[in-house]
Each structure stands twice: as C-alpha cells, then as structure tokens.
Amino acid sequence: MTIAANSPLTRKLSTFVALSEVELAVLERLHQRRRTFAAGRDMVHQGQSGQAAFILSAGWVCSYKIQADGTRQIVDFQIPGDFLGLRSVLLRTSDHSFEPVGDIEAAEVMASDLLEALAETPRLATAIFWAASRDEAMVVEHLVSIGRRDADARMAHFLLELGSRLALVGMGSRDGYDCPLTQYHMADALGLSAVHVNRVLRQLREAGLVTVRDGHVTFRDLDRLADLAGFDPEYLDHSGPLLK
Incomplete structure (x- = not known):
C-alpha cells in the first residue's frame, strides 16, 4: 500500500471527493519528503519566510502567537491529516509559529511542488481548498468561543470539535x-488560566458529561455535552460522524 493511500490527509479529503488514481499519485508525491520533529522545538517561527508547508502524518502540533508581554495565544491545534503552513507558503511569511506537542511525523512540501500539484489536478486543488476553508471556519468558531461562550461551554465546544475532527x-x-x-x-x-481549566474540567466530570484524564478524553454523555456547548458540526462541513 502506498503512503498516500493510507494517510490521514487522504482519508479526510476523500470525504469531500472520490480521489482518482491520478490524484492519489499526486498525493503520493507530496508525501515523499518525510521528516520527524521533536516535541517542543518549533518547526516554523513567527515571521519566518521562505519555508515549506507540511502534511502532518502522526502526532499533534499547536500553532501560536507570542504577544509583546511574552504570553502565548494558541490559535489552533493540528492533528494528523492537516496541512501546516499552507497560508504562509502563499503569503511568503508565517504570521505564527508551529510547535509539536509531542514527537511528530510530517511530510515537507515545497511551495513549487504544491503549486505544480494543484495546477495538475484541479479536483484535488478544490479538495485542499475545502480543507483550508474548514480551518477558517474553525477559527471563526474559536473567536466566538473566546468572545461569547462561558468557560464550561467553551471547553465543551473545544473537546467536541477535536473529537469530530x-x-x-x-x-x-x-x-x-x-x-x-x-x-x-x-x-x-481557550483564554483561561490553568487553574480555571482544572476547575471547569472537574465540573464537567462531576456533571457526568466528559472526563479528561491520563491523555484520554472520555465522553460520558455526548448529547448533553453538545447541548451545553451549543455544538453544531455543520461548520466543519461533514456529516458529523462523532454525533451520529
């Protein structure tokens, strides 16, 4: 079995369009330059120019910005199947940093190879644009969470979105x-203190909704948790396999 045929990115894009053999071959090319990165060491720095994009194959990454006072705002978490730095390749400069949460594996994709692949396979280009549009929709939801949802709903929405992805x-x-x-x-x-996060997770656990412990999220009452969060997976533009 080829790398691309079994990759998380292929599984994700296949929910949007049935990929042809030609398109799978192009994805195979994009997966060839495989690299590993150690936890805690930035793959891309804020303000860096001329970098490649990456397809995350294994492990999690956080994208973040550092403020003038040294505080960190995490913009999003990337999971297997996500592109890293796609926008920065097109805009030439990264407006935020990428840091592996643990040791990860990713395929490095040079800008020239990506643009050639998109020109060669318009349907694949459309599927990748769909994935990028989902990422933008998630950023909108994150803004709503930080600005308008209370801490319990914010955490519930965050855990449900990760689960759906x-x-x-x-x-x-x-x-x-x-x-x-x-x-x-x-x-x-989430724009909370670590102490507040601990308190919210305890409240959600004691309410019988969700438990986060020892590196695992366990849903106790998924429907009630979704009601608390006001979670509607439509913005992710798939059928919501988590809530089926």
Whole structure:
C-alpha cells in the first residue's frame, strides 16, 4: 500500500471527493519528503519566510502567537491529516509559529511542488481548498468561543470539535479519543488560566458529561455535552460522524 493511500490527509479529503488514481499519485508525491520533529522545538517561527508547508502524518502540533508581554495565544491545534503552513507558503511569511506537542511525523512540501500539484489536478486543488476553508471556519468558531461562550461551554465546544475532527480521520468516536494536550495547552487556547481549566474540567466530570484524564478524553454523555456547548458540526462541513 502506498503512503498516500493510507494517510490521514487522504482519508479526510476523500470525504469531500472520490480521489482518482491520478490524484492519489499526486498525493503520493507530496508525501515523499518525510521528516520527524521533536516535541517542543518549533518547526516554523513567527515571521519566518521562505519555508515549506507540511502534511502532518502522526502526532499533534499547536500553532501560536507570542504577544509583546511574552504570553502565548494558541490559535489552533493540528492533528494528523492537516496541512501546516499552507497560508504562509502563499503569503511568503508565517504570521505564527508551529510547535509539536509531542514527537511528530510530517511530510515537507515545497511551495513549487504544491503549486505544480494543484495546477495538475484541479479536483484535488478544490479538495485542499475545502480543507483550508474548514480551518477558517474553525477559527471563526474559536473567536466566538473566546468572545461569547462561558468557560464550561467553551471547553465543551473545544473537546467536541477535536473529537469530530479526529473521528473524520478514524482517530475518535462517540466514546472519546486520545489527547496529548496538557491543561496549560487548553488554557492558552481557550483564554483561561490553568487553574480555571482544572476547575471547569472537574465540573464537567462531576456533571457526568466528559472526563479528561491520563491523555484520554472520555465522553460520558455526548448529547448533553453538545447541548451545553451549543455544538453544531455543520461548520466543519461533514456529516458529523462523532454525533451520529
């Protein structure tokens, strides 16, 4: 079996369009330059120019910005099947940094190879544009969460979104999913303190909704958790396999 045929990116794009043999061959080319990165060492720095994009194959990454006072705002978490730095390749300069949460594997994709692949296979280009549009829709939801949702709903929405994204690539289910994030990661993503994150997770656990423990998220009552969050997976533009 080829690399691309079994990759999380292929599984994700296949939910949008049935990929042809030609398109799979192009994806295979994009997966050839495989690299590993150690946890905690930035793959791309904020303000860096001329870098490649990456297709994440294994492990999690956080994208973040550092503020003038040294505080960190995590913009999003990338999971297997996601592109890293796609926008930065086209805009030539990265407006945020990428840091592996744990040791990861990724395929490095040079800008010239990516543009050639998109020109060669317009349907694949459309599928990748769909994936990028989902990423933009998630950023909108994150803005709503930080600006308008209370802490319980914010955390619930965050955990459900991750679960839905992971279910799409076969790494999550109604029961839960493995999650390497610390409470400090969650705090920097949700605009909360680590102490507040701990309190919210305890409240959700005591309410019988969800448990986050030992690197695993366990859904106790998925429907009630979705009601609390006001979670509607339509913005992810797939059929919501987590909530089926």
